[in-house]
Amino acid sequence: MKMVIARDYADLSRTAADIVLGEMLHDRRVNMALTAGASPAGTYEIVTERLRGNPGAFSDVHFYTFDEVPLAGRERGLTLSALYEHLYGPGGVPEANIHPLTVADHASVARELHGNGGLDLMLIGLGADGHFCGNMPYATRFDQETYTYELKDSYPWYEDALRLLPDPTEVPSHVVTMGAAMLAKVRRLVLIVSGAAKADALAGMLEREISTDFPATILRTHPNLVVVADREAASRLG
Template sequence: MNLLKFDSTEKLNEAGAGIITGLIQTNRRAVLGLATGGTPVGIYGEVVASYRRGLVSFKEVTTFNLDEYVGLPEEHPESYHSYMEQHLLRHIDLPREQAHIPNGNAADLQEECRRYDALLDKAGQIDLQLLGLGHNGHIGFNEPDHALISGAHVVTLREETRQANARFFPSLADVPTQAITMGVGTILKAKMILLVVRGADKAEIVHRALTGPITTDCPASLLQTHPHLVVLLDNEAGRLFP
């Protein structure tokens, strides 16, 4: 594990974007696993800036998003389809057919999970998986449980997860109760995992995830088993680390 702390948001964003664009510069056909939420917004902004400066092209890149809400129309401003359009896809030259996001409105959600896993299998190993971290230790929408599912699946979101995401919606009642998420097994198969965590409210859970016992009660703790884990923390999130 390579853990880095940053004393400014700008430096963290630049470092995260540099890892992503550096990979694409050396492997123009890179397969990226992408995350959403507040954490990676600034990183995507720096990636877009690098593209606009002509430093990187996404024409041969393939991307797979971690998750999507169930039942939220793609055009809804809080869907992850809309998020990716707003923060990344509309600003770069990635062909849309190479950008994959689960369909949370599929008529058969189980079949959609199988379809998504088949696309991942066809693409081969993810070269870099970008992750944030939930307050309860979830990665993607893999919630704490007695067992974790390897492949894509439908998950019922825990109340604390919905409450954490309620800031993006008019009210808690508007937050979807289910999502499709990439499985932990798929995440851990990535060649490299880039975990980005910000804020004092995440300090205890990121410390537990990276130094505590490996347990499905904290899905992110399984990242300790990964051979190429890079962790980017701001000083607040990293306050419990030396």
């Protein structure tokens, strides 16, 4: 594992963007899965500027969605909608290069991905409760490449999840996600962590016993994990 401590969020964003753009410039098909959410917003501002400026240089880059929360009556789920808003749309990514993960056909998406060489890079964030992608505490399967699970109100994070929905009254029945077995095959796994609110989670990821109660603990077993954290997020590390 390689740890990079950035000065601040802007420095973190530049570092993450350099990693993502460097991977995109291979002279072959490149497959990557990039996180939604607030953490990568600064990274995507840099990446989309480069995509718009020289689209031909990135025509062989394909994007796979690593988790999804379906939204009632909408073609795009929560994750895909955010990626279109912050990356695919502003960056002018061709539709043919975007590969959504869905509840109905997640296994076939995984097979198609492996048939095209597997994931070269995955950029993920870290939840304060120790989740990554859609691998949530008490719902995670470490043994699956992709899987779905029922969204139950008994989960301790359920109410927080509802606040992420555009309409909290329209609650999806299931979540779909890539699991730890898929992440183990990614050639380069990049975790970005920003802000003091994530300091305990980052320390827990590195120090706690590996458990589905705190799913991110499995990340430190990856043979090519790069953690990019700003100073606030890294404040609890020894």
